[in-house]
Amino acid sequence: MSEKITAWINERIPFDWGSLKHSLDEPIPRHMHKWWFCLGGTPLYLFMIQMLSGIALTFYYVPHPDKAYESVRYITQEAPFGWWVRGVHRWSGELMVVAVILHMIRVFFTNAYRKPRELNWLVGMLLLVTIFTFGFSGYSLIYNQLSYWATVVGTNITASIPVVGEFAAGFLRGGPVISANTLTRMYVLHVGLLPVAAVALIAFHLFLLRLHGVSDAEGATEENSGEESKRFFPFFPDHLMTELAIGVFLIFLISQLAIIFPVHLGDPANPGITPEHIKPEWYFYPVFRFLKLFSFQTGIISLLVIVSTMFAWPWIDAAIERRFPGRDISIYVGIAASLMMIMLILIEGLSGQVAFVSLIIGVAVFIVSAMFILKGLLKK
Amino acid sequence: MNFQAKQLVVAIISLFFLASLLTVGYIESERLLPEKKAKAVVTQKNLSCMKCHEEKSPAVVAQWKDSRHATLGVGCMDCHEAKKGDPDAWEHEESIVAVIPTPKDCARCHEQQVKEFDASTHARAAKSIGELDSFRGVAAGMSEAIGGCQKCHGNKVKKLKDGRLHPATWPNTGIGRINLDGSKGNCASCHSRHQFSVAQARQPESCAKCHTGIVHPQVESYDDSKHGLIYQMRSGEMNLKSQKWVAGKDYSAAPTCATCHMSATKSLPVTHDVGLRVSRALHPVVSTKHKKSDRKRKNMLSACGACHGPDYVKAFFSQADSVLDSYNSKFAAPAEKIMAALKKEGKITPEPFDDKIEWVFFELWHGEGRNPQKVARNFKFDFLGEAERLSPGISGRFVKSQGAEKQAQQAHERDHTDGESGPVTH
Numbered sequence: 194m195s196e197k198i199t200a201w202i203n204e205r206i207p208f209d210w211g212s213l214k215h216s217l218d219e220p221i222p223r224h225m226h227k228w229w230f231c232l233g234g235t236p237l238y239l240f241m242i243q244m245l246s247g248i249a250l251t252f253y254y255v256p257h258p259d260k261a262y263e264s265v266r267y268i269t270q271e272a273p274f275g276w277w278v279r280g281v282h283r284w285s286g287e288l289m290v291v292a293v294i295l296h297m298i299r300v301f302f303t304n305a306y307r308k309p310r311e312l313n314w315l316v317g318m319l320l321l322v323t324i325f326t327f328g329f330s331g332y333s334l335i336y337n338q339l340s341y342w343a344t345v346v347g348t349n350i351t352a353s354i355p356v357v358g359e360f361a362a363g364f365l366r367g368g369p370v371i372s373a374n375t376l377t378r379m380y381v382l383h384v385g386l387l388p389v390a391a392v393a394l395i396a397f398h399l400f401l402l403r404l405h406g407v408s409d410a411e412g413a414t415e416e417n418s419g420e421e422s423k424r425f426f427p428f429f430p431d432h433l434m435t436e437l438a439i440g441v442f443l444i445f446l447i448s449q450l451a452i453i454f455p456v457h458l459g460d461p462a463n464p465g466i467t468p469e470h471i472k473p474e475w476y477f478y479p480v481f482r483f484l485k486l487f488s489f490q491t492g493i494i495s496l497l498v499i500v501s502t503m504f505a506w507p508w509i510d511a512a513i514e515r516r517f518p519g520r521d522i523s524i525y526v527g528i529a530a531s532l533m534m535i536m537l538i539l540i541e542g543l544s545g546q547v548a549f550v551s552l553i554i555g556v557a558v559f560i561v562s563a564m565f566i567l568k569g570l571l572k573k
Numbered sequence: 574m575n576f577q578a579k580q581l582v583v584a585i586i587s588l589f590f591l592a593s594l595l596t597v598g599y600i601e602s603e604r605l606l607p608e609k610k611a612k613a614v615v616t617q618k619n620l621s622c623m624k625c626h627e628e629k630s631p632a633v634v635a636q637w638k639d640s641r642h643a644t645l646g647v648g649c650m651d652c653h654e655a656k657k658g659d660p661d662a663w664e665h666e667e668s669i670v671a672v673i674p675t676p677k678d679c680a681r682c683h684e685q686q687v688k689e690f691d692a693s694t695h696a697r698a699a700k701s702i703g704e705l706d707s708f709r710g711v712a713a714g715m716s717e718a719i720g721g722c723q724k725c726h727g728n729k730v731k732k733l734k735d736g737r738l739h740p741a742t743w744p745n746t747g748i749g750r751i752n753l754d755g756s757k758g759n760c761a762s763c764h765s766r767h768q769f770s771v772a773q774a775r776q777p778e779s780c781a782k783c784h785t786g787i788v789h790p791q792v793e794s795y796d797d798s799k800h801g802l803i804y805q806m807r808s809g810e811m812n813l814k815s816q817k818w819v820a821g822k823d824y825s826a827a828p829t830c831a832t833c834h835m836s837a838t839k840s841l842p843v844t845h846d847v848g849l850r851v852s853r854a855l856h857p858v859v860s861t862k863h864k865k866s867d868r869k870r871k872n873m874l875s876a877c878g879a880c881h882g883p884d885y886v887k888a889f890f891s892q893a894d895s896v897l898d899s900y901n902s903k904f905a906a907p908a909e910k911i912m913a914a915l916k917k918e919g920k921i922t923p924e925p926f927d928d929k930i931e932w933v934f935f936e937l938w939h940g941e942g943r944n945p946q947k948v949a950r951n952f953k954f955d956f957l958g959e960a961e962r963l964s965p966g967i968s969g970r971f972v973k974s975q976g977a978e979k980q981a982q983q984a985h986e987r988d989h990t991d992g993e994s995g996p997v998t999h
Contacts, residue, residue, distance in 0.1 A: 266645060276604075277597050434579040441583055445590040452596055458646065460616045468617075 219428040222407055232299050233402075234436045235292040236324075238443050239285045240391065243327075246282040247384065254334065256380035258373050261336035262461040269458055280451025286328060288447065290476045293324055301527045311507035313401040318504050320394050323387055328474055330383040336376065341462035342471045344379070345371055350484065353493050371464070478541035479534045532561065613638040619648030625666070637767040652678050661753035663736045672738055673730065675752040679760050687760075689845035696757040698749025699727035715741070723747055725783035727759060748783065772813035777804060780830040787940045795830065803827040817843075820879035833876040840875045850876060853897060858938045859905040860897050900942075908937060911960050911967060920963045930959045 203210075253272050255264040268275035297317065300306055306314035333344040348371065352362035367374025473481055484492040502509065510523045615623050626649075627634045637643050642651075652674040655662040661671040671678070676696075680687035690696055702722045719728070719741060727747025731739040748762040762782075763774040773779055777795055784791035795801040804811075804827035812824040819837050820828060834850055837843040850873040852866035863869055870890065877886040912934055915921045921928040926935070937956050957968040 270644065273605075274597065274601055277601070431576055431579075434576060434583065438579055438582045438586060441586040441590055445586055445593055448590065448593040448597065452593070452600065458614065460618075460646065 216403075219403065220406065221428050221432045232292060232296040235439060235443065236289055236296060236320075237395065238436075238440045239289040239292060240395065242285040242444065242447065243282065243289065244388065246278050246285065247388075249278045250282055251384055254380075256334065256376050258336065258376055258462070261334065261376060262458075265335050265337075266458055269456065276455055277448075277451050280454075280456050281447050283456045284447045284450040284454075285443075286331065288443070289324060290328065293321055294476075297321065298527070298531060302524065304523065306507045306510075308507070308511065310401070310405055313398060313405070314507050315504060316394055316398045316401065320391065320398065323391050323394060325476065327383065327387050327391070328476060330379040330387065332474055333379045334376070334383060335459070336462045337459035338462055338466070338468050339459055339472070341371070341464065342468055343473045344375065346471055346473065346481075347477075348375075350480075350493070353489055354497070355490075355494065358493075472541075475538060475542060479537035482537040482541040528561065613643035614646035614648075616646045616648055618650045621666075622649040622668075633767050640768045640770070642769060647682070659754065661732070671754075673743070673752060673759075675754050675756040676758045676760055677752075677754050677756040683760075686845045687758075690758055690760070693846040694848050695748045695762075698725070699723070699729065699747060699751050699757070700749060702726045727751065771818075775811070775813050775818060775829055775831045775836070776808075777801070777829045784830075788943060790944055791830075800828050804829060820876070825880075828876075828880070832879075833873065836876075838875045838879060841872060853894075855897075855943065858909050858942070859901050905938060905942060908934060908956060911956075914967060915960065915964060918964055928963075930956075930963060933959045 250268060253264055253268045253275065255261060265279075268279050270276070300314070300317070329343075329347055332340050333347070334340070348362045348366050351365060352358045354361065363369065365375065365378060366372070367378050472478075480496060483496060486492065487495065506523075513522050623634060637648070642648070650668070650670075653670045653672075655669050655671040657669055659669075659671065661673065661675070662669050663672060676687045676690060694701075723745060725747055727750030728742050728745050729751040730745065730753050731742045732753055733739055746759060746762055748759055749757060750759045751757055752759075761769070763779050764770060765773060777792060781792035783789070785793065796805070807826035810824070810826040811829070812818070815823040817823060817837055819839065820832050821839070834847050835844055848863070848869070850869055852863055852870040852873065854861050854863050874883065874886050877889075881889075912921075912930075915930065916923065921930060925931060933956055961968045
């Protein structure tokens with residue numbers, strides 16, 4: 194019977210199923226036995242959770258200024274399991290940002306972006322931008338005071354980008370001010386354009402990964418040396434099981450977070466009242482604080498320079514490496530950049546609280562030493 | 574870590590995840606229990622109000638915490654907030670507030686409901702006593718008017734120079750209250766503050782605050798009717814908190830005032846215009862048909878339809894109409910005629926309420942007239958006697974002989990034994 198079914202399917206879908214099995218036999222470098230090196234799969238998991246929980250939320254969400262907040266309230270307070278689904282969506286979104294940043298740090302410090310993988314770094318950077326845009330547009334959909342004013346600030350920042358800023362902000366807002374158009378646009382962005390872009394970019398990211406294979410971790414050469422058969426282990430089932438363990442742990446973690454720290458509603462958006470403290474989501478803190486340090490235009494231009502540098506880093510790094518071979522300047526740049534980012538997050542998050550300055554310094558010292566220890570370990 | 578160990582890790586974490594899902598299920602089932610109340614949300618702008626009023630008027634805060642408003646974060650300032658220069662603005666603890674939130678304030682969220690209410694007789698209740706009962710008010714003294722008619726009908730709220738409300742005009746919970754901002758009405762008449770409960774307004778006891786007593790004995794009629802009796806027996810099974818509350822769908826125990834006059838039916842939406850389903854005007858001396866009475870009767874038939882078949886309902890209304898018509902032809906119209914004749918003959922002055930018979934007449938139609946069981950007796954003994962004293966022989970033009978009196982007596986007895994007075998006054 195099963196043969197008959199197989200034959201029937203094969204006739205209708207003339208595909209070499211064996212090749213699929215073959216594709217699962219991707220050799221994985223031995224260092225991937227370490228959990229720390231499996232961060233790339235984490236965002237993919239989270240993305241799937243986001244898709245499923247997001248679809249559930251769209252069943253109830255209404256993208257209209259008069260009804261958006263009410264529909265979010267309905268989801269949170271009345272819809273069956275709505276509070277949990279919203280909590281899962283929110284928390285997996287937060288974890289997504291953490292996972293992507295950790296993945297980037299791992300790729301950066303193991304030099305996995307170097308030739309011939311520059312293009313995949315570029316795709317990864319585009320994914321990072323996509324995820325931040327996801328966060329921004331999703332946050333604005335809640336339409337409470339904080340999200341409304343975050344949208345106002347966000348679109349104002351966009352407007353001050355030289356040359357294209359006004360146009361981009363006008364396009365995002367659908368007019369000179371935040372209106373019903375803005376909400377529709379954010380909604381289309383969040384549930385239409387960005388998911389399509391993300392799926393395409395993730396597919397291309399994985400495609401390139403498979404073409405090049407997983408990079409050998411620098412510094413892990415000892416483990417990866419020796420015969421071919423010992424240097425690698427198969428993707429299926431060994432590595433898949435590792436990923437599965439991480440995946441199951443993630444959904445457990447997110448579910449617990451949604452229970453223990455449920456998502457709140459806040460005050461409904463009121464364009465007439467500016468709240469005392471406007472703050473974006475924590476992952477925008479570095480940008481937000483950075484812009485406060487300089488005059489607006491200077492801040493925007495230097496931010497653009499930083500982001501462009503991040504995009505072009507594989508080539509910049511190659512040029513530095515040619516000039517100063519073996520000096521590992523990228524590691525120091527990476528440490529400086531990570532430190533700056535963490536400092537900016539802490540300063541913005543704890544702004545005005547003198548008691549926390551010592552904490553910031555303490556954390557900074559800890560991170561510096563951790564980075565050097567990591568570097569030493571990788572070198573060994 | 575080898576493959577088996579990894580499998581074990583996956584299995585263990587999966588169990589944890591399962592436990593997490595079970596927790597979610599448990600929280601959800603607890604949340605859905607009707608007695609579990611959602612948490613009150615105190616927003617930033619209401620924090621300082623709460624802090625003080627939890628001390629000074631704890632019950633008000635507790636009532637609010639029990640309300641649906643509280644779970645939605647709709648708090649003090651969302652309703653009481655006023656702007657400088659508003660007619661009802663009052664400076665209170667560095668905030669500008671209005672003591673009385675009016676339908677205008679409620680309309681910020683409940684626009685449709687206020688619009689319907691504004692078109693209803695309820696909204697005109699204060700205005701209507703200005704036209705009708707003012708003489709009685711003046712004659713008895715203002716305190717009677719304030720403590721009597723205005724308690725239900727509402728009054729015109731006035732303000733003192735220091736911004737506080739005039740003590741003769743506030744407190745007042747009348748349904749047609751004319752507020753400082755010019756709006757008419759008072760939503761809290763039925764949805765008592767600070768809980769603003771929908772369930773409360775659906776109960777007949779809520780309407781009974783005003784629709785009672787000799788001049789408007791609706792609740793007495795209801796209480797003695799089949800509808801009222803069933804309600805008394807099954808009041809615990811009314812599912813009053815259900816969102817839509819459609820008779821026959823969300824509950825079937827008994828109909829209340831709101832069931833027939835306001836709530837959604839199979840074919841009609843819920844309405845706050847209580848007149849939309851009332852076809853006859855019972856308040857004039859001779860009861861008349863309302864404008865678009867056929868349409869309104871049809872609306873009411875839709876409400877009756879949840880429990881009764883169309884033939885039953887039509888026959889019921891024809892019986893009720895015949896009682897009204899009979900009352901009109903036997904008592905109301907003749908009495909009106911007698912009064913006109915007395916005025917014409919100069920037996921009474923053109924000034925209203927300066928002759929005793931004018932009070933008798935008023936009591937008859939405004940009081941007893943709305944309760945036909947009593948009207949026959951009173952018309953015969955009180956009114957005709959009084960008219961005869963003023964103008965001997967006048968009663969003979971209306972009640973020509975003993976035979977006619979007998980007829981009146983029979984009519985009285987018939988009305989009396991008919992039992993259900995519901996259709997007439999209710």
